[in-house]
Amino acid sequence: xxxxxxxxxxxxxxxxxxxxxxxxxxxxxxxxxxxxxxxxxxxxxxxxxxxxxxxxxxxxxxxxxxxxxxxxxxxxxxxxxxxxxxxxxxxxxxxxxxxxxxxxxxxxx
Numbered sequence: 454x455x456x457x458x459x460x461x462x463x464x465x466x467x468x469x470x471x472x473x474x475x476x477x478x479x480x481x482x483x484x485x486x487x488x489x490x491x492x493x494x495x496x497x498x499x500x501x502x503x504x505x506x507x508x509x510x511x512x513x514x515x516x517x518x519x520x521x522x523x524x525x526x527x528x529x530x531x532x533x534x535x536x537x538x539x540x541x542x543x544x545x546x547x548x549x550x551x552x553x554x555x556x557x558x559x560x561x562x
Contacts, residue, residue, distance in 0.1 A: 473546070491539055495560055502557055
C-alpha cells in the first residue's frame with residue numbers, strides 16, 4: 454500500500470517585506486507599520502531653523518510596535534545630502550544617522 458503525502462505549496466505567496474524596507478505609501482497601507490515623520494530643516498548649518506507650524510513630512514517606515522526615545526534629533530537623508538530633517542523622536546528611517554540632538558529655532562518670515 455502506498456501512502457501519498459499532500460504538500461501545500463503556495464506559488465502565489467510572497468514573503469511580506471519588513472516595515473523598515475517600505476516606501477511611505479505602502480507603509481501607510483499596512484496596519485503593522487507606521488510612517489516616520491519629520492519637519493524640514495531650512496537654512497544653512499549656522500542659521501538652520503524649522504517651521505513648526507508646517508505639516509511634518511513622511512520620510513520613512515517602521516514597525517508600529519517599536520518604542521522611540523523621546524528626544525529631538527536632526528538627520529540628513531543619506532540619498533540626498535541637501536534634505537535635512539528634525540525628528541520629534543530618535544526613530545529614524547533605516548540607514549539614517551543622527552546628526553545632532555538639539556532643538557532648532559522657529560523660522561521667521
